[in-house]
Amino acid sequence: MSDNEPHGDFTVITEPTRNDHTQTLIETLKRASGARYSAIATVHKECVIALSRLYVPHISPSPSPDQFRDMADFLVHWARVADRVLKIVGDEARANTTENINLGYFQGQFQATVEGYSSFELERCAANVEAEWEEFGGYDPDYQYEDRRAAE
Numbered sequence: 001m002s003d004n005e006p007h008g009d010f011t012v013i014t015e016p017t018r019n020d021h022t023q024t025l026i027e028t029l030k031r032a033s034g035a036r037y038s039a040i041a042t043v044h045k046e047c048v049i050a051l052s053r054l055y056v057p058h059i060s061p062s063p064s065p066d067q068f069r070d071m072a073d074f075l076v077h078w079a080r081v082a083d084r085v086l087k088i089v090g091d092e093a094r095a096n097t098t099e100n101i102n103l104g105y106f107q108g109q110f111q112a113t114v115e116g117y118s119s120f121e122l123e124r125c126a127a128n129v130e131a132e133w134e135e136f137g138g139y140d141p142d143y144q145y146e147d148r149r150a151a152e
Contacts, residue, residue, distance in 0.1 A: 043088040047081045054078065065126035072114075072122040079110035086110065 054077055057070035090106025 039088050040085070040092055043084055047085055050081050051078065054081075063125075063129060065129045068122045068126035068129070072119040075114045075118050075122075076111065079114040082110040083108055 054074065057067065057074050059067045059071060086106050086109060087103075090101065090103050093106075094101045094103060
């Protein structure tokens with residue numbers, strides 16, 4: 001045994017891994033609550049909680065139009081949460097500087113971008129899927145699972 005190795009009983013403590021989402025959220029909230037008098041930390045904490053509760057939709061390999069629309073709704077909700085952080089950062093910067101800060105640059109930027117571009121593209125995808133369904137005689141999601149009986 002060399003002099004560099006620890007002697008006696010000891011406990012190994014590891015940092016939470018990125019795969020442990022609950023532990024990562026707890027650690028983030030602890031850091032945010034450590035600065036409880038900071039408006040930015042308070043809003044950050046609220047936003048982390050709001051994002052953790054937000055339903056995350058998916059788009060399957062054979063998507064329905066609603067899956068694209070659900071994703072657009074998800075992005076709008078996410079952008080509203082992000083805009084809360086952006087606004088409080090602008091407010092704090094303006095309150096603590098003598099510079100003339102344009103608060104318009106700190107209000108609604110994420111939501112405007114999502115609604116202006118991303119939602120438009122997702123709606124185009126949904127409309128395209130609907131057009132394909134119309135072209136092929138509609139779509140009945142239960143049709144492929146329907147029990148077929150032999151003619152009697």
